[in-house]
Amino acid sequence: MMSGRRPLIAGNWKMNGKPLEGASLARELRSALQDPPAVDIMVFPPFLSINTAVEALKGTDITVGGQDLHPEAGGAFTGNVSGEMLKAAGCKAVLVGHSERRTYEKESGELLAAKVAGALRAGLQVIFCCGETSDERDAAVTQQVVVSQLNDGLGDLRATEMEQVVVAYEPVWAIGTGRVASPEQAQEVHATIRSWAAKTWDSGSARALRILYGGSVKPTNVAGIMAQPDIDGALVGGASLNADSFQGIVCYGGR
16 A cells, blocks of 8 residues: 555454453553554444543553444433543544444444434544445445445535545455455455545545455455555454454554
8 A cells, every 4th residue: 555545453342341351452452562553543442441441542542432323412312322422431433334233233324424423523533334245245236335335424524524534345245254355356345435535525535535444354364455555454353352463463554
């Protein structure tokens, strides 16, 4: 990657680890990444581990984010967490539209657009996730699906608002299924996303947009992924739960 865009490696811990375990992992990451390359690093703990992760990573350049948020700042929404709450807890970013939220919680494009707006209102950076299922990949409608998800979630934003948005492409069919997306397949979709951004806003916005890949990234495959011209980093799942493997991804990602 020779684009001038600063690489970003983000670790999504999903629903793993109690608060003390989250603190322990954060301390391990702090130790492992004392001298990271020129790359931005984020971790997304479960809600209950945010405070302990923030405390453990205080004084480092590792940013903590939330895995989800409610669109509203507050109110009678039992069980939900607002962007303002995430911000107050020390978060600087939030995931929106992760494939597991789309699949298990049936989140619509309209809801995701509202979540993006709520995150930006709270002053959080957004990592907006998109990607196709195995059936959609096999039906050769990947580009249509991804562009539709982007239009629904981000299409109404202004170019200046997109400065606070990162897009993460997650091929759902390549996550824990045994099927593997080649770097070239990932690059093809990333190029589509960048072209979409140029058509929706302008070429400058498209060039500046960071686009991450999120399909089972590991230390063994990150080099090939990061060699692609439109791939600016990775959204890492299982491999982010081990400090050594995450360090391996971060170090390759910053080359």
